[in-house]
Amino acid sequence: MLNLRPVFLVTGALVAALGVTMLLPMLTDLLSQDAVHRADWSSFAIGATAAIFMGGGAAAASWGRIDSIGIREGFLLTGASWTALVVFAAIPLALGGLDIGYVDAFFEAMSGLTTTGSTIVTNLDDAPPGALLWRSMLQWFGGVGIIIMAFAVLPILKVGGMQIFKSEAWDTSEKFMANATNYSIALSLIYLFFTALCFVMLWGFGMPAWHALNHAMTTVATGGFSTRDASLGAFLTVGRAPLDLVVTVFMIIGSLPFGIFLVAILRGAWKRLFTDSQIRFFITIVTVLTVLMMFRVLNIFDDIDPFTAFRLAIFNVVSIMTGTGYATTDYNAWGPFAVGFFFCIMFIGGCAGSTSCGMKVFRFQVALAALVVYAKRLAHPNGVFVARYNQRPLTDDVFVSVLSFFFVYFATFASLAVVLAGLGLDTLTAISSAGTAIANVGPGLGPIVGPSGNFASLPDAAKLAMSAGMLLGRLEFFTILVILSPAFWRG
Amino acid sequence: MLNLRPVFLVTGALVAALGVTMLLPMLTDLLSQDAVHRADWSSFAIGATAAIFMGGGAAAASWGRIDSIGIREGFLLTGASWTALVVFAAIPLALGGLDIGYVDAFFEAMSGLTTTGSTIVTNLDDAPPGALLWRSMLQWFGGVGIIIMAFAVLPILKVGGMQIFKSEAWDTSEKFMANATNYSIALSLIYLFFTALCFVMLWGFGMPAWHALNHAMTTVATGGFSTRDASLGAFLTVGRAPLDLVVTVFMIIGSLPFGIFLVAILRGAWKRLFTDSQIRFFITIVTVLTVLMMFRVLNIFDDIDPFTAFRLAIFNVVSIMTGTGYATTDYNAWGPFAVGFFFCIMFIGGCAGSTSCGMKVFRFQVALAALVVYAKRLAHPNGVFVARYNQRPLTDDVFVSVLSFFFVYFATFASLAVVLAGLGLDTLTAISSAGTAIANVGPGLGPIVGPSGNFASLPDAAKLAMSAGMLLGRLEFFTILVILSPAFWRG
Ligand SMILES: [K+]
Ligand SMILES: [K+]
Known part of the structure; x- marks a missing residue:
C-alpha cells in the first residue's frame, strides 16, 4: 500500500515555504519608485496567502513523524512537489503587472523552477521589479533543489544510472534521513556562497547591484533568465570589464558536482x-x-x-x-x-550533482565505456571485460539504466517536436523548442524562439507541452515516467 | 592471429561475380536504338574486365578450402566485401554516359548497394539504359545481400541485438557452413520470386516493361532508385491503374523478415x-x-x-x-x-531480416521491453522481472546491445549532421542528408535534397561523408565500428 501522508506533508510544507519567500518580491515592489510597479505588490500578497494557507493546510492535515519513505513514495513526492511548486509559483506572475494569463505564467514558472530560462515576457526592460526578482528566485530555488535531489534522492531511486553516485555510507534508511538533512543544508550553504561571490564580482566589475543580484542567482543556477531583453548582451558595452568571463566562470562552477x-x-x-x-x-x-x-x-x-x-x-x-x-x-x-x-x-549538459541540465557528461562516459566493452565482447566473444568508473566496476544494470535514459531522451525529444509541429510551429521552431525544453536550455533557434526572440507567440497547447518537456528533462524522465507506468500502482 | 586468406578469397570471388553481372547492362546499351547510348557499352566492358581480373586474381591467389571463419574474420570479410563491391561497381558509372566523376559514381554505387537511393544523377530521363539498369541491379543485389547477411552473418556476429534471431539449429560451425549455403540460395529464390511477381503486376497494370523491370527490382529491395526524374510520380497519371498501391504492397513485402x-x-x-x-x-x-x-x-x-x-x-x-x-x-x-x-x-525501418533500413522495429520492441522492466525494477527494487520476445527471455546482454545501437545511431547521426553543416550545407539540408544516409532512405528535406531535388550540388567531401554514413547504417554500425576499435586488432 502506498503511504500518501508523507507526500502531502512534505509537498504542503514546501509550498508554504515558497509562499513565505513571495514576501521578498512583494517588498521589492513596495519599495519601487514607480507607482505602477508599486501596485504590483498585491499579486505577491495574494500568491503568498494562497501558498501559505493551502500548503500549510495540507501539511497540517497530514502532520506526524516520518520514519522512512518507500521508493514509490519517493517518486510520488518528487513529482508532486515539483508540480505543486510550479502551480503556486505561477499565481503572482499571472496576477501581476506582466499582463499575462495563467498558462503563460505557468510556462514561465516551470521555465524558472526547472532552470530552463525560456521566457514569454516580451518586455523585460519595463517589467515590475518584483516579477523580475521572482523569476530569478525561482531559478535559484530550482538550482539548489536539483543539487539536493541529485545528491540525496536520485541515487536512491536509481534513476538513469544515478545509482553510481550512491554513497556507501547511506546503507540504512535512518542514517540516510539524518545525513540527508545535514548534507542538504551544507550543499545549500555552498550554493549560497558561490551566488554571493558571483554577485560581488559582477557588481565589482561594474554591473548595477540590482542586475548583478538577479544575474548572480540565474548564473549559478545555470538558469539563464535575465532582467533585460537583450539578455547579458545589454551589459557588454565597449570599454566595460569582461563581465561575460565572470559569468562563464560561474556557469562552469554551477555545472560541477556540488x-x-x-x-x-x-x-x-x-x-x-x-x-x-x-x-x-x-x-x-x-x-x-x-x-x-x-x-x-x-x-x-x-x-x-x-x-x-x-x-x-x-x-x-x-x-x-x-x-x-x-x-x-x-x-x-x-x-x-x-x-x-x-x-x-545543448544536449550534453554539465556534471551530475550540479545545477546544469542536459544528458550530463557522466552518462556519455558510461555509454562510451559500455560501447568499448561491447566492441570487445563482439570481437572476442569468450573474453571477460569489465568497465570502471571512478575505480568502481560498472555492471550491465548501470549500462541498461544509462542507455535507456538516452533512448527515452531521444524518444521524448522526437515526440515533443512532432507534437509542436502538429500544433502549427514551423519545423525549425518545433525541433529547437522541443530540444531546448527537455534539455532545459532556454533559447531555441530561428527568428521566433532564437536567442533574440521569445516564446510568447506560441499557442497555449505548445506552451503546456513544452512545460511537460521541461519537467521531464529536469527530473531525468524516469522519475515522472515511472509514476505513469501501470506497474507502479500494482502491489 | 587473423587469417586473412578467406577474406581475400570471398571478397575477390564476389567482385569477380559482380564483374560478370556487368555484362547485362553492357548488352542493354548495345541493344539501344540511340547511337550515343549504344557507345556507352564500353564503360561496362572496362568495368567488367577490371572486376573479373582483379577480383578473380585475388580469389585465385588465396584459393583453398575454408573450413571455418572466426568472428573477427567475419567482421573483416563483411566490411571488406561491401567496400570492394562499391569501389568496383562505381567504375562503369564513372566511365559512362552519365558524365560524372569517380566520387559521384562512388556515391551513386554506395547509394545503390546499400539500397539508400539518394542520387546525384540530374537527368535520369535521358540517361543511357545500361546505367539505369546497373543502378537498379545494384539495389537489387544490395537487397538480397542484406537479407542473407541478416539471416546468416549478423546473428553470429551478435551485432546490435541480432543474436535474438540466431537459430538454435546452427550450434556447430560445420553445420552452419552447410546450411548457410542452402538457406542463402532459398532466400535468393524467394526474393527473385517476389521481384518477378512485382514486375508482372506493374507491367500488367500498364507500366512499360522496361520501367516495370527496374522499379520491380528497386521496390522489393526497398531501394528507391527510379528510371525517371519525377520518380514513381511520372507513372501516376489520371485514369491509370493505382500503380502506387502495387508498389506499396511490394515495399511492405520487402520489409518483412524473409x-x-x-x-x-x-x-x-x-x-x-x-x-x-x-x-x-x-x-x-x-x-x-x-x-x-x-x-x-x-x-x-x-x-x-x-x-x-x-x-x-x-x-x-x-x-x-x-x-x-x-x-x-x-x-x-x-x-x-x-x-x-x-x-x-524514416528512422523506424522495417523488420530485421528484410531489405529495409532504419533502426528496425524489433529494436523498438526490445527497447520498450527494456523500459518496462526498468520501470518495474525502479518501482519495486526487490522484484524479479523478465521480458520476453517471441517467447524467449531477453537478457541484459541483449538490452545493452540494442540500447547501444540506438545510442550509436543518434551519435553517428548528430556527428554526420555537424560534419555536413561544417562543409557548408544549410541546417535543414545537413540534418536531413545525415538522417537519410544513415537510415538508407534516399531523399532528404528542403529545396536542395528533398523529394524533388538531388545530391549533385553537394561538395565531394559531403558525398564521401554521406557514403560512409550509408555503409555504417546498412551494416548496422557495429560491423564497421568493431573493425575500427583497437581491441579488435589485439590478441
Ligand atoms: K537554462
Ligand atoms: K532507400
Missing part, C-alpha cells in the same frame, strides 16, 4: 576537484569545443582578434552546453555549422 | 506470418501511422476524397518508414507537421 565541493570541504579532499573523472571529462569537453568554435569565429569574422574570438567562443559554448542559455550575440549569424553545433552541444 | 517466408515454405508454417511478434508490430505501426497521416491529408486538402487521401497516406508512410524513398508528390507542401512526421518515421 557533492565534490562538499567532500572537499568536509574532508579537506581538494584533490578530488582535479582527479574526479566527471570533472576532468567535463573540462576536457569545454576546452575542445571552445577551441573548435574559436577557430570557426576567427574564420567567419576577418577583423576579429584572437582574445575576442576566445571570449565569444567560451561564453557561448559554456552557456549552451551547460544549458544556461544566456545570449551575448545571436549566433544564428555564425552560419549553419555553428547553429548545428550549438544545437547538438 | 527468414519467416523461408520457414513458412520449408515447414509449411504459414501461421508464423501472422503470429510473428515483429511482423505484427510492423503492421500495427504502418496502420496507425497511415490513419494518422490520412486524417492530416484530409485536413489539409479540402477537395480530396477519402480513398485518394488513403492512397497518398499509405504510399508515403510505407515509402519513408521502410526507407524505400520513392516520391509520388512533394510532401514538403503538406506543412511542418508532415515534414517532421516523415523525418521521424
Whole structure:
C-alpha cells in the first residue's frame, strides 16, 4: 500500500515555504519608485496567502513523524512537489503587472523552477521589479533543489544510472534521513556562497547591484533568465570589464558536482576537484569545443582578434552546453555549422550533482565505456571485460539504466517536436523548442524562439507541452515516467 | 592471429561475380536504338574486365578450402566485401554516359548497394539504359545481400541485438557452413520470386516493361532508385491503374523478415506470418501511422476524397518508414507537421531480416521491453522481472546491445549532421542528408535534397561523408565500428 501522508506533508510544507519567500518580491515592489510597479505588490500578497494557507493546510492535515519513505513514495513526492511548486509559483506572475494569463505564467514558472530560462515576457526592460526578482528566485530555488535531489534522492531511486553516485555510507534508511538533512543544508550553504561571490564580482566589475543580484542567482543556477531583453548582451558595452568571463566562470562552477565541493570541504579532499573523472571529462569537453568554435569565429569574422574570438567562443559554448542559455550575440549569424553545433552541444549538459541540465557528461562516459566493452565482447566473444568508473566496476544494470535514459531522451525529444509541429510551429521552431525544453536550455533557434526572440507567440497547447518537456528533462524522465507506468500502482 | 586468406578469397570471388553481372547492362546499351547510348557499352566492358581480373586474381591467389571463419574474420570479410563491391561497381558509372566523376559514381554505387537511393544523377530521363539498369541491379543485389547477411552473418556476429534471431539449429560451425549455403540460395529464390511477381503486376497494370523491370527490382529491395526524374510520380497519371498501391504492397513485402517466408515454405508454417511478434508490430505501426497521416491529408486538402487521401497516406508512410524513398508528390507542401512526421518515421525501418533500413522495429520492441522492466525494477527494487520476445527471455546482454545501437545511431547521426553543416550545407539540408544516409532512405528535406531535388550540388567531401554514413547504417554500425576499435586488432 502506498503511504500518501508523507507526500502531502512534505509537498504542503514546501509550498508554504515558497509562499513565505513571495514576501521578498512583494517588498521589492513596495519599495519601487514607480507607482505602477508599486501596485504590483498585491499579486505577491495574494500568491503568498494562497501558498501559505493551502500548503500549510495540507501539511497540517497530514502532520506526524516520518520514519522512512518507500521508493514509490519517493517518486510520488518528487513529482508532486515539483508540480505543486510550479502551480503556486505561477499565481503572482499571472496576477501581476506582466499582463499575462495563467498558462503563460505557468510556462514561465516551470521555465524558472526547472532552470530552463525560456521566457514569454516580451518586455523585460519595463517589467515590475518584483516579477523580475521572482523569476530569478525561482531559478535559484530550482538550482539548489536539483543539487539536493541529485545528491540525496536520485541515487536512491536509481534513476538513469544515478545509482553510481550512491554513497556507501547511506546503507540504512535512518542514517540516510539524518545525513540527508545535514548534507542538504551544507550543499545549500555552498550554493549560497558561490551566488554571493558571483554577485560581488559582477557588481565589482561594474554591473548595477540590482542586475548583478538577479544575474548572480540565474548564473549559478545555470538558469539563464535575465532582467533585460537583450539578455547579458545589454551589459557588454565597449570599454566595460569582461563581465561575460565572470559569468562563464560561474556557469562552469554551477555545472560541477556540488557533492565534490562538499567532500572537499568536509574532508579537506581538494584533490578530488582535479582527479574526479566527471570533472576532468567535463573540462576536457569545454576546452575542445571552445577551441573548435574559436577557430570557426576567427574564420567567419576577418577583423576579429584572437582574445575576442576566445571570449565569444567560451561564453557561448559554456552557456549552451551547460544549458544556461544566456545570449551575448545571436549566433544564428555564425552560419549553419555553428547553429548545428550549438544545437547538438545543448544536449550534453554539465556534471551530475550540479545545477546544469542536459544528458550530463557522466552518462556519455558510461555509454562510451559500455560501447568499448561491447566492441570487445563482439570481437572476442569468450573474453571477460569489465568497465570502471571512478575505480568502481560498472555492471550491465548501470549500462541498461544509462542507455535507456538516452533512448527515452531521444524518444521524448522526437515526440515533443512532432507534437509542436502538429500544433502549427514551423519545423525549425518545433525541433529547437522541443530540444531546448527537455534539455532545459532556454533559447531555441530561428527568428521566433532564437536567442533574440521569445516564446510568447506560441499557442497555449505548445506552451503546456513544452512545460511537460521541461519537467521531464529536469527530473531525468524516469522519475515522472515511472509514476505513469501501470506497474507502479500494482502491489 | 587473423587469417586473412578467406577474406581475400570471398571478397575477390564476389567482385569477380559482380564483374560478370556487368555484362547485362553492357548488352542493354548495345541493344539501344540511340547511337550515343549504344557507345556507352564500353564503360561496362572496362568495368567488367577490371572486376573479373582483379577480383578473380585475388580469389585465385588465396584459393583453398575454408573450413571455418572466426568472428573477427567475419567482421573483416563483411566490411571488406561491401567496400570492394562499391569501389568496383562505381567504375562503369564513372566511365559512362552519365558524365560524372569517380566520387559521384562512388556515391551513386554506395547509394545503390546499400539500397539508400539518394542520387546525384540530374537527368535520369535521358540517361543511357545500361546505367539505369546497373543502378537498379545494384539495389537489387544490395537487397538480397542484406537479407542473407541478416539471416546468416549478423546473428553470429551478435551485432546490435541480432543474436535474438540466431537459430538454435546452427550450434556447430560445420553445420552452419552447410546450411548457410542452402538457406542463402532459398532466400535468393524467394526474393527473385517476389521481384518477378512485382514486375508482372506493374507491367500488367500498364507500366512499360522496361520501367516495370527496374522499379520491380528497386521496390522489393526497398531501394528507391527510379528510371525517371519525377520518380514513381511520372507513372501516376489520371485514369491509370493505382500503380502506387502495387508498389506499396511490394515495399511492405520487402520489409518483412524473409527468414519467416523461408520457414513458412520449408515447414509449411504459414501461421508464423501472422503470429510473428515483429511482423505484427510492423503492421500495427504502418496502420496507425497511415490513419494518422490520412486524417492530416484530409485536413489539409479540402477537395480530396477519402480513398485518394488513403492512397497518398499509405504510399508515403510505407515509402519513408521502410526507407524505400520513392516520391509520388512533394510532401514538403503538406506543412511542418508532415515534414517532421516523415523525418521521424524514416528512422523506424522495417523488420530485421528484410531489405529495409532504419533502426528496425524489433529494436523498438526490445527497447520498450527494456523500459518496462526498468520501470518495474525502479518501482519495486526487490522484484524479479523478465521480458520476453517471441517467447524467449531477453537478457541484459541483449538490452545493452540494442540500447547501444540506438545510442550509436543518434551519435553517428548528430556527428554526420555537424560534419555536413561544417562543409557548408544549410541546417535543414545537413540534418536531413545525415538522417537519410544513415537510415538508407534516399531523399532528404528542403529545396536542395528533398523529394524533388538531388545530391549533385553537394561538395565531394559531403558525398564521401554521406557514403560512409550509408555503409555504417546498412551494416548496422557495429560491423564497421568493431573493425575500427583497437581491441579488435589485439590478441
Ligand atoms: K537554462
Ligand atoms: K532507400
